[in-house]
Amino acid sequence: MRRRSPATARTRAIEVLRAVLEKGRSAAPLIGRRAVGLSPADQDLLRELVLGVLRWKAALDAEIAASSRVPFGKLAPNLRETLEVALYQLRHLDRVPAYAAVSEAVDHARSSGGEGAARLVNGILRSILLLPAPSPPSPLPSPPLRGERGSLRATAPGPPLPAGEGRGEGRSEAEELATYYSHPSFLVARWLERFGPERTRRILVQDNSIPFLDLLVNPRRTTRERLRSALAAENVTTELSPLAPLALTVLSGNPLRSRLLTEGHFSVQDVGSQLLPLLLPPGERLVDLAAAPGGKSLAALAAGRFRESLAVDRSLERLVRVRENVHRLRIPAIRPVGGDLGALPLPEGRFERVLLDAPCSGTGTLRKNPEIRYRIRPDAIERLARAQQEALLAAARLLAPGGFLLYATCSLEEEENERVVERVLERDSGVEPAAIEAPPVLSEFIRGERVRLFPDERTDGFTAHLLRRRSTVAAPGPEVNR
Numbered sequence: 298m299r300r301r302s303p304a305t306a307r308t309r310a311i312e313v314l315r316a317v318l319e320k321g322r323s324a325a326p327l328i329g330r331r332a333v334g335l336s337p338a339d340q341d342l343l344r345e346l347v348l349g350v351l352r353w354k355a356a357l358d359a360e361i362a363a364s365s366r367v368p369f370g371k372l373a374p375n376l377r378e379t380l381e382v383a384l385y386q387l388r389h390l391d392r393v394p395a396y397a398a399v400s401e402a403v404d405h406a407r408s409s410g411g412e413g414a415a416r417l418v419n420g421i422l423r424s425i426l427l428l429p430a431p432s433p434p435s436p437l438p439s440p441p442l443r444g445e446r447g448s449l450r451a452t453a454p455g456p457p458l459p460a461g462e463g464r465g466e467g468r469s470e471a472e473e474l475a476t477y478y479s480h481p482s483f484l485v486a487r488w489l490e491r492f493g494p495e496r497t498r499r500i501l502v503q504d505n506s507i508p509f510l511d512l513l514v515n516p517r518r519t520t521r522e523r524l525r526s527a528l529a530a531e532n533v534t535t536e537l538s539p540l541a542p543l544a545l546t547v548l549s550g551n552p553l554r555s556r557l558l559t560e561g562h563f564s565v566q567d568v569g570s571q572l573l574p575l576l577l578p579p580g581e582r583l584v585d586l587a588a589a590p591g592g593k594s595l596a597a598l599a600a601g602r603f604r605e606s607l608a609v610d611r612s613l614e615r616l617v618r619v620r621e622n623v624h625r626l627r628i629p630a631i632r633p634v635g636g637d638l639g640a641l642p643l644p645e646g647r648f649e650r651v652l653l654d655a656p657c658s659g660t661g662t663l664r665k666n667p668e669i670r671y672r673i674r675p676d677a678i679e680r681l682a683r684a685q686q687e688a689l690l691a692a693a694r695l696l697a698p699g700g701f702l703l704y705a706t707c708s709l710e711e712e713e714n715e716r717v718v719e720r721v722l723e724r725d726s727g728v729e730p731a732a733i734e735a736p737p738v739l740s741e742f743i744r745g746e747r748v749r750l751f752p753d754e755r756t757d758g759f760t761a762h763l764l765r766r767r768s769t770v771a772a773p774g775p776e777v778n779r
């Protein structure tokens with residue numbers, strides 16, 4: 298393979314950031330496409346630069362704005378991303394020498410905007426370099442909480458200040474945290490109110506750390522221990538997840554380049570996502586709604602909780618990925634089915650186990666999908682909640698008497714979780730909440746019929762509710778059958 302310089306990775310990072318921020322594209326697939334032809338080290342650098350800038354954008358922009366003689370909003374878009382990529386390296390990557398980050402940014406500015414742009418970028422970065430890195434607006438939880446191992450690999454956020462110190466005049470705690478950790482302030486304000494300051498800060502720290510990669514071990518090909526040793530022989534170190542029985546967490550090395558992946562010994566899947574199917578009582582057949590690329594079905598069947606699964610999704614393109622995964626992992630009992638949640642192609646009242654992994658805002662996954670922060674709005678959450686309500690009613694109609702339905706989202710917002718379930722229970726009197734019986738290791742996350750995991754070192758954040766169709770009520774009420 299032709300060796301390319303890190304310069305190319307930085308230039309591509311700027312292009313990807315523009316596509317994500319200006320055209321609303323998702324970062325991960327674009328990074329994958331733009332990584333083609335780069336050396337493995339440059340692929341890693343490209344990923345780190347794009348995701349790092351997206352995780353810290355508001356704080357980077359605040360520093361750039363404070364040192365720029367041109368108002369931030371008037372900087373040419375290309376220059377903004379050039380500065381963000383350079384500043385991210387200066388503030389957050391100790392392996393990149395400052396002179397390299399600055400000189401490449403200046404060269405890039407020169408080639409895209411001429412000598413004036415180069416001088417502007419040079420001036421801004423050099424004056425920022427004279428200043429200390431910004432500090433977090435209030436102390437981080439101390440001692441470090443379980444689940445913050447990821448923050449070791451994230452950037453040091455500067456020395457903690459005493460409570461309240463450093464708060465700018467008239468700025469609320471939510472606004473300061475929102476800028477420092479680059480989150481929408483409405484979301485931070487909600488979390489402060491709902492979860493309290495300590496939990497909120499923990500979420501923010503986790504969202505801005507570099508996530509660990511989790512693997513789902515395929516028991517048809519190997520065991521956790523065997524895979525662990527085989528990966529160790531390829532310089533990939535892993536540890537057994539204490540939460541999910543088939544999960545390995547990668548500590549170092551890159552398993553994505555291993556032939557064991559292509560040979561179906563494992564998949565890449567967050568521990569939280571692996572756990573979800575374990576919250577449903579086991580059964581024969583699983584109906585997995587909004588299923589592509591098939592992670593929940595694969596985890597459910599790999600764990601032996603079900604014999605077969607119908608993986609329903611409206612995206613034919615994504616159903617192809619289900620098929621590929623099924624083929625690679627040799628778990629043929631998963632059948633991809635094309636279908637929309639608004640008109641499910643399945644008979645009502647016939648299924649014992651249904652899982653609805655509802656399309657959601659994704660606020661539990663802001664670490665892996667940092668671009669979501671720049672799109673999410675309160676009205677979008679309301680719109681999603683209305684669609685989730687209809688989808689959950691439709692999923693509930695599939696249930697046979699006595700059948701169980703797990704409603705899951707990767708959102709932490711009560712609008713998309715608790716409120717949706719409440720409305721569905723009001724509208725379909727045939728379903729009721731059901732207590733979750735899960736392995737003891739999960740008991741700390743279970744409150745009756747609800748499980749909530751906040752993002753931490755072990756998992757992304759998600760929320761799940763278990764419902765059951767009453768055996769005594771034969772059919773859902775008329776409203777549900779509209």
Ligand SMILES: C[S@@+](CC[C@H](N)C(=O)[O-])C[C@H]1O[C@@H](n2cnc3c(N)ncnc32)[C@H](O)[C@@H]1O
Nearest residue numbers: 587588589590591592593610611612637638654
């Ligand atoms: C986050 S992904 C689901 C991940 C999947 N459950 C897994 O574990 O691999 C969301 C999926 O919902 C599907 N989806 C979105 N809206 C849908 C709808 N109205 N009907 C059916 N599927 C839908 C998307 O195509 C996408 O594949």
